[in-house]
């Protein structure tokens with residue numbers, strides 16, 4: 001049963017956020033923040049670099065809500081009060097841990113194979129990680145997670161990833177709902193939706209944000225919007241959790257150039273471009289899946305087809321082989337060193353024996369990856 005007042009750390013609940021004069025007055029002769037009144041030493045794109053950026057990022061929040069509300073008409077639409085803007089979703093992940101987990105005492109639950117930053121961030125914060133593996137089909141093992149939560153009330157957060165990295169599979173919303181409604185556990189369910197724009201629209205959990213007090217959905221401009229370089233991530237959550245996360249963050253975490261670029265990225269023209277890039281990626285993903293599995297020695301695409309990457313098995317022999325980490329490692333290293341085509345070896349992740357994760361590239365990049373994959377595998381089998 002979720003209770004914000006006992007789930008959130010006491011020192012964070014008691015926090016008086018940093019306030020500046022500009023929270024109340026932002027126009028006129030601004031001599032309140034010890035900035036340089038003579039302007040900045042560079043003059044670029046009409047941005048006033050000499051001024052601190054907006055700590056609340058309300059314009060950016062409103063535009064992101066407008067986009068998601070348009071894509072998914074919701075009974076309870078998202079509002080800026082539902083949002084936190086972070087320096088990538090990595091900052092959001094860290095912030096969720098810091099608001100809820102007492103270092104050295106509390107825990108998070110993760111569901112490997114999953115995104116590595118959940119446990120890295122937990123360890124940085126001296127927070128233990130309890131792992132409950134996904135099922136072999138990469139769905140949540142809902143009964144096992146449920147039981148673990150029933151037995152351990154020091155778990156404050158469950159990190160799920162949908163579509164998963166490296167699984168590329170979206171989770172079932174019914175499973176997420178079951179966790180959110182756990183009768184005894186007092187914690188927050190995180191659904192990391194970094195790749196959601198590549199999945200079909202009904203798979204997002206944002207429709208649940210205003211129905212549950214303990215859901216935090218992470219999204220980002222790094223993937224479908226092609227803006228990994230500017231570092232913008234969002235948390236969509238209940239206004240009470242958002243207010244707490246906003247009070248914890250550094251006041252000026254989002255820089256002025258980043259904020260302006262993110263606002264531009266949410267214009268109708270930029271959003272159309274995002275859809276166009278997404279559609280091109282999906283076309284190349286279908287082609288990659290079809291052609292890569294026809295290469296002798298390539299096994300199954302394991303996981304789903306909900307992201308802009310695939311997870312594919314490499315086999316010990318071209319005929320009747322079994323998934324092999326030796327071969328996958330060889331292919332990974334050889335492709336990177338001899339052909340300058342870099343994919344990701346994921347064979348040491350649970351249930352991912354012999355697997356490589358391949359991002360869907362442009363048409364010519366997919367041609368290059370297919371060609372080098374085939375040649376590298378032929379080379380391995382001819383020598384072994």
Ligand SMILES: Cc1ncc(COP(=O)(O)O)c(C=O)c1O
Pocket residue numbers: 087088089090091115161164165192194219220221222228231232233
């Ligand atoms: C599942 C997942 N979440 C979050 C991130 C990080 O996103 P950001 O660039 O917004 O920090 C990644 C990046 O690869 C990811 O795969």
